[in-house]
Amino acid sequence: MKYIFTIIIFFSIYCANAQVTNNDSTICSTFFKQALNDDWAIAQLEYLVKNYPERLCGTKNSIAALEWSDKVLKNIGADSIFRQELMVPCWKRGIKEKGKIISKISGTKNINVCALGNSIGTGPKGITANVVEVKNFEELKALGTEKVKGKIVFFNRAMDPSFYYTFQAYGGAANQRTRGASEAAKYGAVAVVIRSLTLSTDTFPHTGVMRYDTTVAKIPAFSVCTSNANELSDWLKNDGQLSLYLESNCEMLPEQKSYNLVAELKGSDFPNEYITVGGHIDCWDNSDGAHDDGAGIIHSIEVLKLFKDLEIKPKHTIRIVMFMDEEMDQRGAKKYAEIAGKNNEKHIAAIESDRGGATPVGFSMDVADSVYKKVISWSKYFNNYGIFQLIRGGSGVDIGPLKKFGVPLFAIMPDSQRYFDYHHSGNDSFKSVNKRELQLGSASIAFMAFMIDKYGL
C-alpha cells in the first residue's frame, strides 16, 4: 500500500512538473508572439522621441514626456498611477558651443564640440589657449603644472575596441569625462576637451555628466567628436603651439520640482509586494534619446501592456517606473529607494532597461547564489529567443539604490555593438531603433517578470 502511494506521489509530482514546464514554455512563446505581432511599441517610441526630444531633467519636455506616459499607462489599464515628487538639478546648455583649432602652420578649422553636463560655461568670450594632449591621468601628472598651467588639456584616450561588450570599453574610458576637468584643474589647466566616448569615428560630439572636485577650481569641460579628435591629435604632431578656441554658454539654474511616475498592475495575492520594471524618462539635451532611454521607457510600458493584453494577472504587484534624472544626479533613483525604505516596502525584484533597444542577448544580475541558480534553471525558455547570457554583474543606475535592501536586481542586456554609436549624441534618433529588436526587449523583460512573479526568487 505504502509502495503504491509512493508511486502515486512520484507520478503526481512528475505530472505537475511536466505541466508547469509546458505551460511556461507556452507562456514564453505567447509573450514573444504578442510583442512581435504588435507594432505598438515602435509607434510609441516614435511619438515619444519625436514630440519630446531633449528631455533633460528640469526641461519642459521631461515633464511633458511624463504626462504623455501617464496617459499611455492609463489607456493600457494600469490599476493605479502615482508620482514621487523630487527636486532635480537644472543645467542649461544655452547657445550652441563653438570650437576652433587655430594653427599658424596648418590654418584654422572648426570642430564639433559640446559642453559636458554639469560643466560651467566659458561665457560668450570663450577661451583660447594652447593644448596639451594626454591619454590618462598618469600622463597628465607627468606633465605637471609647468606644462599644463594656462593650457587646455585634451584627453584623447579612445575606447578600447578589443572588448566584445562595449560597456567594458566605455568603463575604461569614462573617467576622462567624469573627472578630467578637476584632474586638469589641479595643474592649472583652463579648460578640458575630451574625446567623445564612442567606438565610431564620426562627427557627433557625445555629452554626458562630469563632476567637479570641490577642492579645485571649476574649469569648462567639453567633448569633441572622434573625427575631430583624430584631426586635433594629428595637427598637434605638426604644431605643438597651435591653440584651441572653445566657447560654451551653459549654466546651472536653481533646482526644479520634478517627479518619478509609477504605474501599478496590482498583484492578486501579494498586492504589497513589488516587482519593479523601469527605465529613465530623461535624456541628454543634444539628443532625441531613442536608445537612451526611450527604448527602456517603451520596454517598461510594454511589459504592462503585455500582461494586460494576455490577461495575465500577477500575484505580486508589478510596478512600471519612469525614473527622472538618471543622467545628471540620479535623483529619481535615490527617491524611489528612499520611499521604499521609509515605507518598509517589500521588493521581490527590480528589472532595469537602460542599455538601448537592440536585440536582447541576456540579463545581468546582481543577486544571491540561490537566486542565480533559479534563474539559470529558466534558461531553456530564454534560449529560444536568443537570450543565452544570464550572467552575474551590475544591474543599473536607477534600481541600484535598492541593493541595500537586498533586492535582487536585473538589467536587460541588448546586443551592445552599436550602442555607443548613438549614446549621448545627436545620433541617438528614432531611426536607429529597429521595431523587432525593441519588441524582443519588451517580451524578454515581461517573461522574466512573469517567472519571478510565478516562482519567487
Place this chain on the structure above:
Amino acid sequence: MKYIFTIIIFFSIYCANAQVTNNDSTICSTFFKQALNDDWAIAQLEYLVKNYPERLCGTKNSIAALEWSDKVLKNIGADSIFRQELMVPCWKRGIKEKGKIISKISGTKNINVCALGNSIGTGPKGITANVVEVKNFEELKALGTEKVKGKIVFFNRAMDPSFYYTFQAYGGAANQRTRGASEAAKYGAVAVVIRSLTLSTDTFPHTGVMRYDTTVAKIPAFSVCTSNANELSDWLKNDGQLSLYLESNCEMLPEQKSYNLVAELKGSDFPNEYITVGGHIDCWDNSDGAHDDGAGIIHSIEVLKLFKDLEIKPKHTIRIVMFMDEEMDQRGAKKYAEIAGKNNEKHIAAIESDRGGATPVGFSMDVADSVYKKVISWSKYFNNYGIFQLIRGGSGVDIGPLKKFGVPLFAIMPDSQRYFDYHHSGNDSFKSVNKRELQLGSASIAFMAFMIDKYGL
C-alpha cells in the same frame, strides 16, 4: 613504479590538454582583437558597395567588383588567385517600373513596384486590369479561372512576425514570389504583384528571383512595397472593381561569360585539401548589396587577411571564393562543385556567409553527428564572443552543391532581426552595416576555419 608512471602520464595529458585549451582560447581572442582593432573591413565594404553597386550577374559592375576583389586579395598576400569561368543569365530590368492604383471610388495612387528577377516585362504599354487579392495558392485555387482570368493577382501574404528567426518567416512567404506568377497563370491571370518579403512596413519594393513553370504562359511578375500593399488591400475592400496599371521593361538577354574568383592561402601540410570560405559577389540590380552579400564578400576576404596579419599558417589550403550569380541561377555554386567533383578535390569543410553583416550569433551546420559533437566541444571559445547558437540546419546556396561529396557545410548566422528590412531592396546600402558587427563576423568565420584546420572534422 608503474603507479608513478601512470601518474606522470596522466599529468602529462592533463598539461597537454590544458595547454591546447589555453592556446585555442588565446588564438580565439587574438582573431577577435585583430578584427575589432582594424577598420579595414568597413572601409573595404564602403568601397565595394559605393563603387560597384547593382552587381547583378551579367553586369559590368559584377565583373568590376571581381577585378577589385582580385587586387585586394593580391595585396593581402593570397598565395594564388584563379578564375572559374562560367556562363550566367543576363536579365535586364530596363526603364524603371511604374505602378498605379485606379479606383473610381478612391481616386488614383502611384505605388512602388519593381519587376521580379527573371520576369518578362509588360513592355511600354503596360497592363491595366482588375485585381484579385489572395494570401496563398489555396485561395487562388478556390477562386479558380472564373474569378482570376484576365485579372492581376495580388499575393498579399505577409511574412509571419511570430518567428524569432526571420529566415523562417521568409521561408513561409517566399513561394508567392518564386512560383506565384505561374500558379496565377494557370487560372488565366495577366500579371501578378507580390507583397514585398520584408517584416518592415516601408516604401521599398523588394525584388528576388522568380521561376516560370514551362507548362503555362509566362506573365509579368512584380513586387510592391509593404506600405502600398497594405493600402492596395484597404482600397480593394472599398472598391473590388479598382484596376491596377503595371509597367515593366525587363528582358532576358543572351547569356554572358563570367566567373568565380578563388584565392588560396596554401596549406603547409595538406596543400591539396581545402577549407572553402565564401560569399557571393553578385547582388540585385536595385540595391547596393551591402548586407546581401557585400558583407559576406568582406567577411571572406578578411578571413584571409586575419590569417596573414596574425601570421597563422594553415595546414590545409584555405580557399576564399567569390561566387558569381547566387541571385539568379546559382551558376557559380554549380561550377565550383562541378570542378571539385571533376578534379576529385578533397574538401575538409565549407563555410558560407550569406545572411548579412549583423552581429554573429551562431553557425548553422549541415554535418554528420561526429562533426557536430566536435564543433560543440569548441563552444566555450565562441561563447566569449556572443556565439551561442551552434545548431544543425541548412548551410547556404553557394556551398550547398558540395553536400553530395559529403563536405561538412557551415553558414554563419548573424542576428537576423533587421536582415529583411534591407534584403533585395534599395534599402540595402552601406549605412545599414555596422563596423563592429561586420568585424565580429569575419573573426568568427576565421576562428571556425582555424579550428577546423587545426583539429579536422
